[in-house]
């Protein structure tokens with residue numbers, strides 16, 4: 162790791178309270194036609210509801226999800242089968258690939274219906290990477306806080322992921338950091354997030 166992730170990847174986010182740790186790059190307003198993508202994704206994606214187990218209890222997953230790409234993915238106790246990118250997701254992927262120079266072959270799409278929807282602490286390291294271990298996280302809709310916590314030591318950082326933004330989590334970030342999208346009491350609208358990944362083979366679940 163070290164240095165720029167890809168050409169031009171030095172954009173600081175105005176208003177970011179803490180400097181982003183090495184390996185993370187935030188690109189605000191990076192994806193064109195963000196309003197149309199938000200509305201289109203909410204309407205077009207075949208959203209799925211899932212459950213997760215915590216302390217022996219089964220709880221509804223506090224978001225809706227869908228999986229696209231060249232390989233199956235085991236997530237939330239379910240194998241999500243490979244499925245081609247939709248035309249809209251292929252358009253967004255092409256823009257992300259143009260910005261980052263990486264090729265991503267899969268994407269987990271999350272719908273947060275409001276402030277009560279969230280994603281808990283985790284790292285995206287449960288699969289063998291193909292071309293890159295970097296992840297490109299694209300956000301549309303409500304601006305939400307995103308937290309980072311070092312796996313060792315007490316470093317933390319937060320930023321707000323805005324409409325049309327891309328957060329690149331570079332190679333080496335997932336073994337070193339966990340991330341979460343916390344709930345908020347603020348009256349926020351819907352948000353769609355797409356985490357593009359480069360996966361060599363299905364993870365074992």
Ligand SMILES: O=C(O)CCC(=O)C(=O)O
Pocket residue numbers: 269271280285298300307322340341342354356
């Ligand atoms: O919605 C977000 O910004 C976080 C998504 C995420 O962490 C993931 O899909 O692994």
